[in-house]
Amino acid sequence: MKLFDSTVSTLERSLDVRLQRQNLLAGDIANANTPGYSPKDLNFREAMDAAQGVESGQPLPPIDAFITQSEGTPGLDGNRVDADHALVQLAQNAIQYGASARAVGKKLEILRAVADS
Numbered sequence: 001m002k003l004f005d006s007t008v009s010t011l012e013r014s015l016d017v018r019l020q021r022q023n024l025l026a027g028d029i030a031n032a033n034t035p036g037y038s039p040k041d042l043n044f045r046e047a048m049d050a051a052q053g054v055e056s057g058q059p060l061p062p063i064d065a066f067i068t069q070s071e072g073t074p075g076l077d078g079n080r081v082d083a084d085h086a087l088v089q090l091a092q093n094a095i096q097y098g099a100s101a102r103a104v105g106k107k108l109e110i111l112r113a114v115a116d117s
Contacts, residue, residue, distance in 0.1 A: 011104045013051040013060065017044060018097040020063050025090040028081050035077035039070040039086060 021042040028039040047066040054060060072080040 008104065008107055010052070011100050011107070013048065013054070014100045015097065015104070016060055017042070017047045017051060018093055018100060020047075020060075021093050022090065022097065024067065025086055025093060028086045029083065029090065032079070032081040032083045032086070035079060037079045037081060039072065039081045040067050041070065041089070042066050043068055 021044060024040045024042050028037075028041075031037040031039075042063065043066045047060075047063065050061045050066070070080050072082055072085075074080045
């Protein structure tokens with residue numbers, strides 16, 4: 001009998017991928033004034049699809065395969081970061097990370113309640 005179903009492992013992978021995306025987006029904001037910098041993002045769907053084939057507790061596939069470069073209009077210094085867009089993406093990703101974390105917490109509460117009864 002499996003104690004954890006695929007929901008917990010999927011949410012676990014979602015948290016891992018969202019964290020990696022958050023780091024990329026934060027890097028974009030940190031480099032908003034770096035001449036020639038091209039912002040990066042993570043294709044969440046492709047990364048999650050690849051992560052589904054990984055056993056729980058195992059490392060995710062290399063994230064480099066899912067990183068995309070922005071095609072935005074460069075500024076005078078060649079920097080392509082749109083700070084407003086990057087901040088919106090960062091906030092949306094943080095909200096989605098929080099939702100996944102709460103879902104894992106609720107799932108574990110259910111398991112705890114079952115174990116206590």
